[in-house]
Amino acid sequence: IKKNVLAKKELENTHLRLTTILNASAVGIYGLDMNGKTTFCNPSAAAMIGCSIDEIVGKNQHELIHHSRMDGSPYPVEDCYIYSALHLQASYTVRDEVFWRKDGTSFQVEYISTPLFEDGVQKGAVVTFKDISAQKHIEQERETLLTEMEQMNMELKNFAHVVSHDLKEPLRGIAFNSKWLVQDYGGILGNEGKEYLDRLIDNSERMSNLINGLLKFTEVGNIEELSVPVKTGPLVENIVKSLPLYEDIKVEIQPPMPEVIYSPVRLEQVFQNLIVNGVRHFGKKKGKVVVSCSDNGDLWQFVVWDNGQGIHPQYFDKIFEIFQSLAPKKSSDSTGIGLALVKKIVEQNGGEINVKSEVGKFSEFRFTVPKMV
Known part of the structure; x- marks a missing residue:
C-alpha cells in the first residue's frame, strides 16, 4: 500500500510539473484525439487564437483554427499536415501556413505536428506553434x-x-x-x-x-569576379618590373610566396598600390621596399615593408579613408583613393589590413588572405 501511495504521489508531482511547464510555455501547445478534437490546450495557444481554453477543448481543431489557407480559400482536411500526423504517424514542421483567430483574422505560424503514442498505440497528436x-x-x-x-x-x-x-x-x-x-x-x-x-x-x-x-x-x-588560383610570387615580380626606375630604392621579394584563391585583377591592385605607395612616399634618398608572406594557420599574412620616412600614428586610420592623402596636394599622382581601395578589396575578400610605423625608420602594411580548403 505504501508503495502505491508513493507511486501515486510521484505521478501527481510529475503531472503537476508537466502542467506548470505547459502553462508557462510561451509557445502554443494543444493535443488532438484520433478524431481531430482538441484534448488540451495551454494558455499561450488560447491567447494567440483569441479564445478561452473552454472554447477550444472538445472542438474540431481544423474547423476552429485551420479551415482556410492564407489567401482565404478552403483548406481541405485531407491536405492538412496536422491530420497527416494522425493518419500517417509522421512528424511535420510547417512554416508557410496560417491559423485563424476567433475574430476572423489570421496570423502566420510555424508549427510542428507530432504523433502521440501510449503503450505503442497512437492516441492522437501534439501540436506546438508560434506566431511568426x-x-x-x-x-x-x-x-x-x-x-x-x-x-x-x-x-x-x-x-x-x-x-x-x-x-x-x-x-x-x-x-x-x-x-x-x-x-x-x-x-x-x-x-x-x-x-x-x-x-x-x-x-x-x-x-x-x-x-x-x-x-x-x-x-x-x-x-x-571569378576567384582563381594566383601565384603571388610571379604576380609581384611583374608589378615590380613595371615600376618606374628608382636607382637608390630597391624592391625585394622574399620567398616563399604562396598560391592563393583570389581575383587576379584585385590582388594585383592591392600589391601595386602598397608597393607604389612605399616607393612614391619613401621620403629618403635610398632604401628598400620588402614584400613577404607568412603562414598564420587559416590565413596567409602578406607584408609590404619599407625603411622610408614612416607615418605618424595619428594618421594610421586616416590613410585608409577615401580622398585622404599625406602627399602634397599639388601632386597629380596622389588621389587619396589607393589605400582606401586596398582596404575595400581586402575586406571584401574576407581579410584585414593594418599598418605599423615608426617615423623616420619604417612603415609596414600587413594584410591577410583566408586559405581556401
Missing part, C-alpha cells in the same frame, strides 16, 4: 531593402561610368589644348604664362587620375 507574423514582416522588409540596394548599386555603377566618361572627355581637351599653347605660344606667354598652363595640365591629370580611382573603387563588390 512579425518575423515574416521583417523578412519581407529585408528582401525589399536588399532588392532596392541592388538596384541602387547598379544605378550607382552606371552613373559612375557615365559621369567619368563625361568628365574625362573635357579634361582631355583641356590638357591637350594647354600643351598645344605651351608648345606653339610659349614664347609669347612668357615664363609666368607657361607656369599657369603647367599647373592647368597637372590639375587636369590629377582630376583624370581621381576619376579613374573612383571608378576602380566603385567597382569593388559591385561586379561578379
Whole structure:
C-alpha cells in the first residue's frame, strides 16, 4: 500500500510539473484525439487564437483554427499536415501556413505536428506553434531593402561610368589644348604664362587620375569576379618590373610566396598600390621596399615593408579613408583613393589590413588572405 501511495504521489508531482511547464510555455501547445478534437490546450495557444481554453477543448481543431489557407480559400482536411500526423504517424514542421483567430483574422505560424503514442498505440497528436507574423514582416522588409540596394548599386555603377566618361572627355581637351599653347605660344606667354598652363595640365591629370580611382573603387563588390588560383610570387615580380626606375630604392621579394584563391585583377591592385605607395612616399634618398608572406594557420599574412620616412600614428586610420592623402596636394599622382581601395578589396575578400610605423625608420602594411580548403 505504501508503495502505491508513493507511486501515486510521484505521478501527481510529475503531472503537476508537466502542467506548470505547459502553462508557462510561451509557445502554443494543444493535443488532438484520433478524431481531430482538441484534448488540451495551454494558455499561450488560447491567447494567440483569441479564445478561452473552454472554447477550444472538445472542438474540431481544423474547423476552429485551420479551415482556410492564407489567401482565404478552403483548406481541405485531407491536405492538412496536422491530420497527416494522425493518419500517417509522421512528424511535420510547417512554416508557410496560417491559423485563424476567433475574430476572423489570421496570423502566420510555424508549427510542428507530432504523433502521440501510449503503450505503442497512437492516441492522437501534439501540436506546438508560434506566431511568426512579425518575423515574416521583417523578412519581407529585408528582401525589399536588399532588392532596392541592388538596384541602387547598379544605378550607382552606371552613373559612375557615365559621369567619368563625361568628365574625362573635357579634361582631355583641356590638357591637350594647354600643351598645344605651351608648345606653339610659349614664347609669347612668357615664363609666368607657361607656369599657369603647367599647373592647368597637372590639375587636369590629377582630376583624370581621381576619376579613374573612383571608378576602380566603385567597382569593388559591385561586379561578379571569378576567384582563381594566383601565384603571388610571379604576380609581384611583374608589378615590380613595371615600376618606374628608382636607382637608390630597391624592391625585394622574399620567398616563399604562396598560391592563393583570389581575383587576379584585385590582388594585383592591392600589391601595386602598397608597393607604389612605399616607393612614391619613401621620403629618403635610398632604401628598400620588402614584400613577404607568412603562414598564420587559416590565413596567409602578406607584408609590404619599407625603411622610408614612416607615418605618424595619428594618421594610421586616416590613410585608409577615401580622398585622404599625406602627399602634397599639388601632386597629380596622389588621389587619396589607393589605400582606401586596398582596404575595400581586402575586406571584401574576407581579410584585414593594418599598418605599423615608426617615423623616420619604417612603415609596414600587413594584410591577410583566408586559405581556401
